[in-house]
Amino acid sequence: MLRFEHVCKRYPDAGDALIDVSFRLARGEMAFLTGRSGAGKSTLLKLIAMMEQCTRGNVMLDGKDITRIGERKIPYLRRNLGLIFQDYKLLNDRTVFDNVALPLIVSGYSHQDIARRVRAALDKVSLLGKEKKYPLSLSGGEQQRVGIARAIVNKPKMILADEPTGNLDPDLSAEVMHMFEQFMQVGVTVLIATHDVELIHRLGHRVLTLDNGRMLAN
C-alpha cells in the first residue's frame, strides 16, 4: 500500500528532516510511527499526504508514484487518504454534519449519498444525534471523533493520524485506538504518529521509529 525508497527530505533553511528512509506498509496493516519531537514524524506524514515533496528517493502510494506528482492530480489522490490531526482541524462555523460531509461534497457526491454516508460515519464514532451541534460545543474527545468520522466518511484506503490522542485522556485514547483497529480489520491501512509509548506497547502493532531523520527499528 505504501512504500518509501531511500527517501531524503531537506528543507532549505532547517536542513535534513529525513535521511535515507525506506519501509513498506501492506494493505490493511496498522503501524505506529514514533520518535522524539523533531525526529521527522510530521515530515514523513506530509510526504504521504502530498503536502511536501521529497528531495531524493521515491514514495509509492497504492501502486502510484507520488514522488513528483502534478499539482492537478493531488486532490484526486488525497481522496484516498483519511487525515486525522492532533488539533482536529474542524470548521467551527459549521455543524458536525457539514464538517463530516466536506470530503463528500468536495468529491461531488449526491445529496442522498452524503446524508447516508455521514450518518454511517457518525454512527461508527458513536456521535449519531449530534449532527446539528457545532464543534466548539463538544468535548475534546467528541471533537476528535468528528475528525475521525470526517477521515473515514470517504472510505479511504489509508488513514494517517498525527498525534490523534495527544489531547485526550487515557480512556478516550484507548477508545480511539480501538476504532483504528476496527478500520484496520476492514482492510484500511493505518499509520499513526505518536509518542505515547505506553499505548504502543499495550496494543502491540508494528512500530516505526525515527531518530534525527533516520529510521531505526522497523
Add this chain to the structure above:
Amino acid sequence: MKRQTHRKHTGQRLLEKLQAYLLNHAHGLFSSLGRLSRAPVTSGMTILVLAVAIALAGCFYIVVANIQQLTGNLQASNQMSLFLKEHINEAAGQKLADELAHHPRIENIKFIGKQQAMEEFKANSGFGEALNALESNPLPNVIQVLPKNVLDNREALDALMGEFKQMPQVDFVQVDMQWVERLQAIMRIAGRGVTLVGILLGFAVTFITGNTIRLELHNRQDEVFISKLVGATHAFIQRPFLYTGFWLGFIAGFSAWLIITIMLLIIETPVEKLSGLYNSSFQLLYLSFSEFILLLMMASGLAVLGSWAVLHYQLRQLKPQ
C-alpha cells in the same frame, strides 16, 4: 439484461454527479450572498467604493451622450454667407447673386437684402422697438451660397471661399455652421475621454474586488487548508470566492445605475428650464435598458476577473501546514 441494468446505473450516477455539481454551484451562489449580508458594514463599504467608481464612468458617459444628442441634430453644412461691402446697393447685390447662380460649383443661392434682413431680425430677436430707433439700417446685403457636393472636400471648399473673397463686392465670407463641426470634433475627443476614463475605472473595479477577495481568502485560510486536505480541487475552493466577487460587482453595478439615475433626476428640471429658454425640445437622455444590462455585465464581469486573478495566484501559494 445485466448489461442494460449496468448501463442504466452509470447513467443514473452521471445524472447524480451533475445534480451534485449544479447544487454545489447554487450553494456557492447563495451562500456567498449570505456571507456578504452577514458582514453588512464591510461589504457595504466595498460595494459603495465600487459603485462610486462605476457611477463616475457612467455619469461621464451619459453627459457626453446627452451633449452628443444635442449636437447630433445640428446638421453640419457648408452653407456660406457672403457679406457684401457697404457701398453695394440691393440691386447690385441681386445682380451678383444672379451671376453666381450660374457658377458650376454652386448648388443653390439666395439673396437677402438689408431691408428683408432687418425685418426678419426685428421679428425674431425681440429688439423690434429698439431697432426702430436706429436712423439707418446697419445690416449688410448678404448672399447665401450652398456649394455643390463639396461637403467632405475641405480643399475644394477652401478654394471656393478664396474665390469669393477675391470678388471686389464681397466684404467677408463665413461658413455658417463651422462651429458645429468644431463642437462635434470636441465631442469626439470627449467620447474618447469616456473610453479612457472607463478603462481606468474598470481597472479600479478589478483591483478593488481582487483585494477584497484576497482579504476574504486570508480570513478563511483554515477552510481553504482543510478543503485542500480532504481533496478539494482549486476549482472547488475558488467557487464561493468567485461568486462573492460576482455579487460585489453585480450589486455595485446596480447601485451605480441608481446613483446615475438619481443624479439625472436631480438635474432634469433645471435642464428642461434651460432648454425651454432656447425654445428647444431637448429631452434628457437616461441609460437605456440595454445600457443598464451592459453596465451590470461589465461590473460583475470585471469583479469576477479581479477575483479570479487573485485566486489563481494565491491558491497556489496557500499550502496547508
